[in-house]
Amino acid sequence: MPDPLFADPRLAPLHDLFEDPDRPDLAPYEARAVGAGRVLDVGCGTGVLAARLARRGVDVVGADPAAASLRVARARGVDVRWLQLPAADLPALDADLALMTGNVAQVFTTDAGWDAALAGVARALRPGGRFVFETRRPAARDWENWSTAPQHRDVAGTGHVTKRSELLDVTGALVSFxxxxxxxxxxxxxxxxxxxxxxxxxxxxLHRRGFTVQDVGQAPDRPGLELVVEATSAPARRRGQPT
Structure with missing residues (x-):
């Protein structure tokens, strides 16, 4: 189940208000989508990236399990096919490119959950399609900065909103906040x-699900803290090629 931050109809509309309105983290993904026939935004949330791509004329599918977030996404009024489902349930979409931004790759806390998500992405891509996602580097220990001072926003229809973030626990590879x-x-x-x-x-x-890693780089907006991984799905088998 999605966290309340994305699934609670009171909170989902607030998500974008506490982000940088320019979203410099998304520009590199827009650049990667140039020339792609169909792009899948996995864990699209409130649809910021999907909408930006659609306005550029890209054929976009946005998928997310949180109905409240998708309600915000649909209200953007852009030509995007929105799917309410988790990554593990993605259908075959013949997508040229699948993107997974933010913390989406890290919400899968079990090996089985992550493997199922990768299987869904592989199914949604065309043979040889690209999968690009970002993930935080454990060695950077960025969670040590997650407890922050209160943030304040005035929200139409709600009033004054205060947000506080605090680190709760670090146990092995799992970080709770x-x-x-x-x-x-x-x-x-x-x-x-x-x-x-x-x-x-x-x-x-990735290898277990037939992906080949093509490139690993730093996230331009968070150098040293996040990696951006690009992989390709398995190519189509030629006639007579053994399975």
């Missing part, structure tokens, strides 16, 4: 856990 929202006197809490996988673990998991 809490976001607390004060919605003009109504307190709503969302607790989340992310899994930090190192690069060898990621490469092995």
């Amino acid at each position: 809490r976001d607390t929202f004060d919605l003009a006197g109504t307190v709503v809490v969302s607790e989340s856990t992310l899994r930090f996988r190192d690069l060898p673990e990621l490469e092995e998991s």
Whole structure:
């Protein structure tokens, strides 16, 4: 189940308000989509990236399990095919490119969950299609900066909103944190856990699902903290090629 931050209809519309409105982290993904026939945004959330791509004339499919987030995405009024389903249930879409931004790759805290997500992405891609995702580097220990001072926004229809973030626990590769929202006197809490996988673990998991890693680079907006991995799905088998 998605965390309340994305699934609670009171919180999902607030997500973008506490992000950088320019979203410099998304520009590199827009550049990667140039020339792609169909792009799949896995874990599209409120649809910021999918909408930006659609406005550029890209054929986009946005998939997310959280109905509240997709409600915000659909309200953008762009030509995107929105699918309410988890990555593991993705259908065959013949996509040229699948993107997974933000913390999406890390919400899969079990090996089985991550493997099922990769299987879904592989199914959605055309043979030889590209899969690009970002993931935080465990060695950077960025979670040590997750407890932050309160942030404040005035929200139409809600009033004054305060958001507080705090680190809860670090156990092995699992990092848990809490976001607390004060919605003009109504307190709503969302607790989340992310899994930090190192690069060898990621490469092995991709290989098991038939992906070939083509490139590993730094996230331009977060150098040293996040990696961007590009892999290709298995190519189509030629007639007579053994299975």
